[in-house]
Amino acid sequence: xxxxxxxxxxxxxxPGERATLxxxxxxxxSSSYLAxxxxxxxxxxxxxxxxxxxxxxxxxxxxxxSGSGTDFxxxxxxxxxxxxxxxxxxxxxxxxxxxxxxxVDIK
Amino acid sequence: QVQLVESGGGVVQPGGSLRLxxxxxxxxxxxxxMHWVRQAPGKGxxxxxxxxxxxxNKYYADSVKGRFTISRDNSKNTxxxxxxxxxxxxxxxxxxxxxxxxxxxxxVGYFDYWGQGTLVTVSS
Numbered sequence: 001x002x003x004x005x006x007x008x009x010x011x012x013x014x015p016g017e018r019a020t021l022x023x024x025x026x027x028x029x030s031s032s033y034l035a036x037x038x039x040x041x042x043x044x045x046x047x048x049x050x051x052x053x054x055x056x057x058x059x060x061x062x063x064x065x066s067g068s069g070t071d072f073x074x075x076x077x078x079x080x081x082x083x084x085x086x087x088x089x090x091x092x093x094x095x096x097x098x099x100x101x102x103x104v105d106i107k
Numbered sequence: 108q109v110q111l112v113e114s115g116g117g118v119v120q121p122g123g124s125l126r127l128x129x130x131x132x133x134x135x136x137x138x139x140x141m142h143w144v145r146q147a148p149g150k151g152x153x154x155x156x157x158x159x160x161x162x163x164n165k166y167y168a169d170s171v172k173g174r175f176t177i178s179r180d181n182s183k184n185t186x187x188x189x190x191x192x193x194x195x196x197x198x199x200x201x202x203x204x205x206x207x208x209x210x211x212x213x214x215v216g217y218f219d220y221w222g223q224g225t226l227v228t229v230s231s
Contacts, residue, residue, distance in 0.1 A: 043223075044222060044224055047218060047220075056219065088151065090152075092215050093214045093215060094214065096157065097154060098152040101151045
C-alpha cells in the first residue's frame with residue numbers, strides 16, 4: 001500500500017500570494033497516477049488535477065501540478081479568496097488512497 | 108450535466124444496519140466504475156469501496172471489509188452501499204464518486220464527479 005504524506009499541515013497565506021503544497025508517496029507512483037482535490041467547508045471534494053499535471057475541466061490556470069515518482073507539488077500562483085480550502089492528494093491506478101490534506105487558510 | 112445524489116443516511120445504533128443509495132444521471136452509468144468515500148467529522152477523506160462498471164469486481168478498504176457491501180443496479184442508474192455491524196467509528200459523511208475510466212479498464216481512475224454526501228451517525 002502506498003502511503004501519502006502532505007506538507008505542510010496548514011499553510012497561512014494572504015490573497016495574491018503563491019501557495020506551494022507538497023505530496024510525498026512512500027513508493028513510486030506509477031505513470032504519475034496522482035490527483036489533487038479541493039474541498040471547502042460543507043462541500044464535496046472537487047477534482048483539480050489528474051495525471052500529476054493535467055487540469056480538470058473548468059479549473060483556472062492559476063492551479064498547476066507537477067512532479068513524478070514520489071514527489072508531487074500543487075501550486076496556486078496567486079491565491080484568490082475562493083481558494084482558501086483543504087487540498088488532498090490521491091494516488092490512483094492500483095488503489096485509491098488519499099493523503100491527510102493541507103489546509104490553506106487566510107493569514 | 109453529471110449528477111450524483113446520495114440518500115439513506117441517518118442515525119443508527121451500534122451493531123445496526125443501513126443502506127445508502129446514489130442516484131446517477133447525466134452520463135452512461137453502466138459504463139463507469141463507481142466509488143464510495145467517507146469523511147468522519149473534522150477528518151480527511153477515506154476511500155471505502157469500488158465496483159467495476161458491470162459489477163463484476165468489488166474492492167473494499169480493510170476497515171469495512173466483511174461488513175459493507177457495494178452493489179449497483181445499472182437498469183436504475185443507482186449505486187448502493189449496504190452497511191452492517193455498524194460501529195461508532197463508521198460515523199461520517201458518505202460520498203459516492205464516479206471513476207474516470209470508461210468500460211473494461213483494469214486500473215482505478217481518479218474521481219471526476221462527486222455527490223454532496225449523506226451523513227451516517229452511529230450512536231446509542
